[in-house]
Amino acid sequence: MSVIAAIATPRGTGGISVIRISGEDTFELCNGIFTPTSTKKRPSEMEGYTCAYGKITDGGEYIDDCVLTVFCAPKSYTGEDVAEISCHGGIFVTNRILQLIFRNGAVPAEPGEFTKRAFLNGKMNLIQAEAVMNIISAEGRASHCCAAALKQGAIFGNIDAVAKKLLGLLGELGAWVDYPEEDIPEVESGEMLSVLEESASALEKILRDYDSGKIIREGVDTVIVGKPNVGKSTLMNLLSGCERSIVTDIAGTTRDIVEESVTLGDIVLRLSDTAGIRKAEDIVEKFGVERANAKLDAAELVLAVFDNSEPFNEEDEEICKRCEGKKCIALINKTDKEQSLDVGHIEKTFEKVIYISARSGEGTHELEAAICGLFGTDGLNYNEGILANERQRLCVQNSLNAIKEAVFALNDGYTLDAVNILIDEAENYLLELTGEKVSEAVVNEVFSHFCVGK
Ligand code: GDP
Numbered sequence: 001m002s003v004i005a006a007i008a009t010p011r012g013t014g015g016i017s018v019i020r021i022s023g024e025d026t027f028e029l030c031n032g033i034f035t036p037t038s039t040k041k042r043p044s045e046m047e048g049y050t051c052a053y054g055k056i057t058d059g060g061e062y063i064d065d066c067v068l069t070v071f072c073a074p075k076s077y078t079g080e081d082v083a084e085i086s087c088h089g090g091i092f093v094t095n096r097i098l099q100l101i102f103r104n105g106a107v108p109a110e111p112g113e114f115t116k117r118a119f120l121n122g123k124m125n126l127i128q129a130e131a132v133m134n135i136i137s138a139e140g141r142a143s144h145c146c147a148a149a150l151k152q153g154a155i156f157g158n159i160d161a162v163a164k165k166l167l168g169l170l171g172e173l174g175a176w177v178d179y180p181e182e183d184i185p186e187v188e189s190g191e192m193l194s195v196l197e198e199s200a201s202a203l204e205k206i207l208r209d210y211d212s213g214k215i216i217r218e219g220v221d222t223v224i225v226g227k228p229n230v231g232k233s234t235l236m237n238l239l240s241g242c243e244r245s246i247v248t249d250i251a252g253t254t255r256d257i258v259e260e261s262v263t264l265g266d267i268v269l270r271l272s273d274t275a276g277i278r279k280a281e282d283i284v285e286k287f288g289v290e291r292a293n294a295k296l297d298a299a300e301l302v303l304a305v306f307d308n309s310e311p312f313n314e315e316d317e318e319i320c321k322r323c324e325g326k327k328c329i330a331l332i333n334k335t336d337k338e339q340s341l342d343v344g345h346i347e348k349t350f351e352k353v354i355y356i357s358a359r360s361g362e363g364t365h366e367l368e369a370a371i372c373g374l375f376g377t378d379g380l381n382y383n384e385g386i387l388a389n390e391r392q393r394l395c396v397q398n399s400l401n402a403i404k405e406a407v408f409a410l411n412d413g414y415t416l417d418a419v420n421i422l423i424d425e426a427e428n429y430l431l432e433l434t435g436e437k438v439s440e441a442v443v444n445e446v447f448s449h450f451c452v453g454k
Helices: 026-033 091-103 113-120 126-137 141-151 154-178 189-212 214-218 232-240 283-298 314-323 344-349 364-375 390-411 416-434 440-448
Strands: 004-007 016-022 034-036 050-058 061-071 082-088 220-225 258-264 267-273 301-307 328-333 353-355
Touching (some): 004 113, 016 091, 026 082, 026 091, 034 061, 050 091, 061 091, 082 091, 113 440, 126 141, 126 154, 126 390, 126 440, 141 154, 141 214, 189 390, 189 416, 220 232, 220 283, 220 314, 232 258, 232 328, 258 364, 267 364, 301 314, 301 364, 314 344, 353 364, 390 416
Parallel strands (some): 220 267, 220 301, 301 328, 328 353
Antiparallel strands (some): 004 016, 016 082, 050 061, 061 082, 258 267
């Protein structure tokens, strides 16, 4: 395999940058550009898991001080010889060293190529490789926990157990199907059925958790609605911890939609602050209201805000109507002020009603609990792992479908040949999931979503 190199740290100015190099001739390449000062050993003489301080030079010209860390195959991230150069974190200097590495024989690493090599060299299965990307992209505690569990092998363990059971059945069936004349005891269909049903229910649980885990992985598309001045912007600012949308006392001044991701406890809300659902008079505001209505229709969660200090009116009634049939939480805001709001109609319309003060922050924990309850994430155990993406879900779903067909075929008295083919199909989908039996095209597709340097 050719030697690949890439900057592993974000493009930008920082204290240090790390350049990663991997492949058979990595240490020879480093010999040519790195002069150690902390040791007499050249890079190719260094032991794995050791580092040296020294200078990067280009044909005798000094470029930068750096620390070189050496990982010897197979005990490295990729399973190959790997070197990491930690240099000063300037964009120019880092690029200059990278260009020097290319001139000395390395080629630019493709997106995810380090992790792809780790997978191809058996350092991790495909589920773990995909978990690496989820660890990097995790925005909150829950999504990080799920990704970390996958990286530790959480889902793989369950999938592997099902795959082994199916393989056992295939072994028994294979002997029977291939040598029908020989004296092999007939496969017990009752026993086979119970193995298939156990396998199906294990896969069904994994799929259920995937659905509930969607909001953990992707966050919830959330819209805040309410008549003007109920405190939508204040609420949004409270959740985002900064002043994003303009807060004013004049009704209808939040004209545009401001979008932002915020974490509320364990979950990520993708928030849209809206111009408020109301019949707008002027053109600019009308434009905002139309967009707000479209957002409301597309949202997965609506936070409908009402003002505790104002009487319930037509505009509030309109908000209630617009929320019908959607996943909604009513927020009675300004609970620090004296109550004038009659909450009777709101309590009847909304499944969940939470009392908050967007100004003081009171009630945010209750809001978080209500959202978790609404989306069924409160019963999830993140440490058990949740499938990371649609590719994985499809493999499990296809495997489950094949198992169900095999159960049907057995019950309906189809030939064992047919049952054998279906179980084989179920097994293959699981092996595609873990990457044990997967086409090059699928592998390339998986790693194309990674960033360069990972
Ligand atoms: P919007 O039009 O719905 O976005 O409402 P704003 O967020 O602009 O708030 C309107 C006014 O209500 C501002 O003066 C806020 O400071 C005030 N306000 C918002 N939330 C609260 C609250 O919980 N308590 C009190 N006392 N005032 C609040």
